[in-house]
Amino acid sequence: MSAPVTERRADRARRSRAIWLGWLFAAPAVIMYATFVLRPLLLTVQYSLYDWNGIGASTWVGLDNYRRLLTDEDLSASILHAFELIIFFSGVPVILGLFVAATIRDIAQSRLAVVARTVLFLPQVIPLVAAGIMWSWLLSTTGTANELLSAVGLGDLTRAWLGDFGTALPAVGVIGAWVLVGLCTLLLLAGMSKIDPSLYEAARLDGAGPVREFLSITLPSLRQEIGVCVTVTVIAALASFDIVYIATQGGPGNATMVPGLEIYYLAFSEREVGMASALAVALIVLVLACVLPIQRLTRDGSR
Amino acid sequence: MKTTVRENLTGRVLLVLLMAVTLLPFVSLFVTALHPSGTYPSGLSWPADPQWGNFLDAFRAAGMGTLLYSSVLIVLGVVPASLLFGTMAGFAFGHLRMPGHRAGFLVFVLGLTLPFEGIITPLYYQVRDMGLLNTRWAIILPLIGLFMPFSVLWMRAHFVTMPSDLSEAARVDGAGAWQLFRRVHVPLAMPALSSLAILLFLWTWNQFLLAIVLVDDPAKRTMAGALGAFQGQWGTDIPLLCAGALLILVPTLTVFLVFQRRFVAALLQGSIKG
Numbered sequence: 001m002s003a004p005v006t007e008r009r010a011d012r013a014r015r016s017r018a019i020w021l022g023w024l025f026a027a028p029a030v031i032m033y034a035t036f037v038l039r040p041l042l043l044t045v046q047y048s049l050y051d052w053n054g055i056g057a058s059t060w061v062g063l064d065n066y067r068r069l070l071t072d073e074d075l076s077a078s079i080l081h082a083f084e085l086i087i088f089f090s091g092v093p094v095i096l097g098l099f100v101a102a103t104i105r106d107i108a109q110s111r112l113a114v115v116a117r118t119v120l121f122l123p124q125v126i127p128l129v130a131a132g133i134m135w136s137w138l139l140s141t142t143g144t145a146n147e148l149l150s151a152v153g154l155g156d157l158t159r160a161w162l163g164d165f166g167t168a169l170p171a172v173g174v175i176g177a178w179v180l181v182g183l184c185t186l187l188l189l190a191g192m193s194k195i196d197p198s199l200y201e202a203a204r205l206d207g208a209g210p211v212r213e214f215l216s217i218t219l220p221s222l223r224q225e226i227g228v229c230v231t232v233t234v235i236a237a238l239a240s241f242d243i244v245y246i247a248t249q250g251g252p253g254n255a256t257m258v259p260g261l262e263i264y265y266l267a268f269s270e271r272e273v274g275m276a277s278a279l280a281v282a283l284i285v286l287v288l289a290c291v292l293p294i295q296r297l298t299r300d301g302s303r
Numbered sequence: 304m305k306t307t308v309r310e311n312l313t314g315r316v317l318l319v320l321l322m323a324v325t326l327l328p329f330v331s332l333f334v335t336a337l338h339p340s341g342t343y344p345s346g347l348s349w350p351a352d353p354q355w356g357n358f359l360d361a362f363r364a365a366g367m368g369t370l371l372y373s374s375v376l377i378v379l380g381v382v383p384a385s386l387l388f389g390t391m392a393g394f395a396f397g398h399l400r401m402p403g404h405r406a407g408f409l410v411f412v413l414g415l416t417l418p419f420e421g422i423i424t425p426l427y428y429q430v431r432d433m434g435l436l437n438t439r440w441a442i443i444l445p446l447i448g449l450f451m452p453f454s455v456l457w458m459r460a461h462f463v464t465m466p467s468d469l470s471e472a473a474r475v476d477g478a479g480a481w482q483l484f485r486r487v488h489v490p491l492a493m494p495a496l497s498s499l500a501i502l503l504f505l506w507t508w509n510q511f512l513l514a515i516v517l518v519d520d521p522a523k524r525t526m527a528g529a530l531g532a533f534q535g536q537w538g539t540d541i542p543l544l545c546a547g548a549l550l551i552l553v554p555t556l557t558v559f560l561v562f563q564r565r566f567v568a569a570l571l572q573g574s575i576k577g
Contacts, residue, residue: 025392025395026396028387041425125556142344182325
């Protein structure tokens with residue numbers, strides 16, 4: 001009779017040892033994550049409920065900072081700008097990427113495509129700061145963009161693209177599109193290579209043209225890859241900082257102010273820590289609110 | 304699959320065009336860097352007298368040697384530790400699967416989409432209170448924490464695919480869990496680990512926000528952070544700025560071109576898993 005008891009006891013001992021062991025292995029990651037991510041995250045929420053200049057005493061203001069976020073035009077404008085950037089950071093790379101990938105699918109194995117793979121990845125490898133510097137110069141009054149325009153007889157259009165109220169935000173968007181279009185193209189191309197070629201052959205036998213082929217085979221098969229592209233690029237748009245900081249510093253006026261940069265200015269130059277934190281919380285929630293539905297739509301239940 | 308010559312040609316032309324657009328800023332940067340320092344060159348004109356010396360000047364002006372040294376130190380501080388911690392936690396969540404592993408893993412997943420700006424403010428005060436402001440630790444320690452969600456996710460994905468009898472066999476031999484981890488699982492995880500290493504290297508090297516907020520002295524920053532300071536200092540001398548920007552790109556570009564295949568694979572996988 002005692003055998004099962006001892007066995008059960010041994011079982012329990014093994015089980016508790018397994019718990020210890022497992023969490024012991026996870027401990028370093030948990031500690032670093034808790035100290036440098038979770039704790040600041042909770043503090044952000046806490047700070048957002050106070051009025052604090054970072055030095056003196058802080059005053060409890062409840063949801064006032066959030067209220068200001070909705071009413072202060074400069075602050076809500078920064079959030080709108082982030083959404084506008086999505087058009088350039090996500091829309092352009094994904095649509096252009098789909099188009100290019102579909103066109104070059106047949107030559108994906110050629111030498112040219114191999115070279116293209118390397119070249120298209122360059123913007124992903126360099127720091128965004130460098131991309132910002134390159135493009136500020138390219139888009140300046142005497143830059144290459146204007147030179148090209150003049151060369152094709154559109155000299156009237158030339159301007160300081162990043163300094164003009166009307167074009168500054170789209171110009172920043174173009175920089176983001178340049179950074180992300182290669183990544184999207186290659187991701188989508190990789191997805192296309194997984195599509196069974198016999199599907200295309202069958203479609204051709206049925207007399208489907210390239211457009212029909214694209215709409216009924218390529219697009220549906222790429223659901224997951226498109227999801228990945230949209231997720232990555234939407235986060236890049238909403239949380240943009242490096243490019244804007246270098247290319248425009250949020251100017252001219254407030255024309256290119258984005259939440260990331262506004263948080264930086266509020267917290268470290270204007271000393272409005274509470275307000276900066278409220279905006280930070282809003283940004284975090286916004287990213288989640290955009291990314292979670294995309295994930296749900298495009299992921300099958302495999303993970 | 305039958306393809307018409309014309310389709311093929313359109314594809315090629317399109318591809319070449321896309322490559323040209325991708326390379327244009329690099330070319331513009333390079334050409335501008337060769338103009339006499341202090342001038343405002345226009346567009347893509349090749350200078351009459353290429354000033355190769357600009358690169359040398361920029362190298363000296365930016366203190367490139369110091370910057371390289373600093374970036375390497377930061378990478379050495381961040382990458383190996385992140386790899387180790389991420390692998391250990393990935394092993395725990397993916398293979399040991401102790402009670403609570405699901406909830407624990409979920410907490411890490413939640414951090415995946417977190418924008419760094421979201422926590423930079425409290426992070427500043429925390430790092431200040433730890434007395435680490437303006438040291439390289441101010442970049443290293445938070446970055447390890449911030450890289451944990453991705454590293455854990457990445458390594459867990461690897462360990463989940465490992466058959467569990469791999470452990471059973473070794474456990475019979477009486478090998479301790481740590482030995483099992485080190486001698487059996489880590490060697491088998493090498494492909495996943497090396498891709499992760501590439502990604503973490505890149506993200507550390509190019510880290511900008513933490514560098515400009517937490518470290519004032521450009522000589523103690525990452526390359527990207529230093530480039531920001533360099534722009535502030537030499538922003539009016541366009542050719543010198545361009546030369547400096549190009550020089551700062553050289554290390555990453557070299558590493559990229561050497562490990563190209565791995566890089567592309569890692570980045571593609573990385574975005575899919577992330």
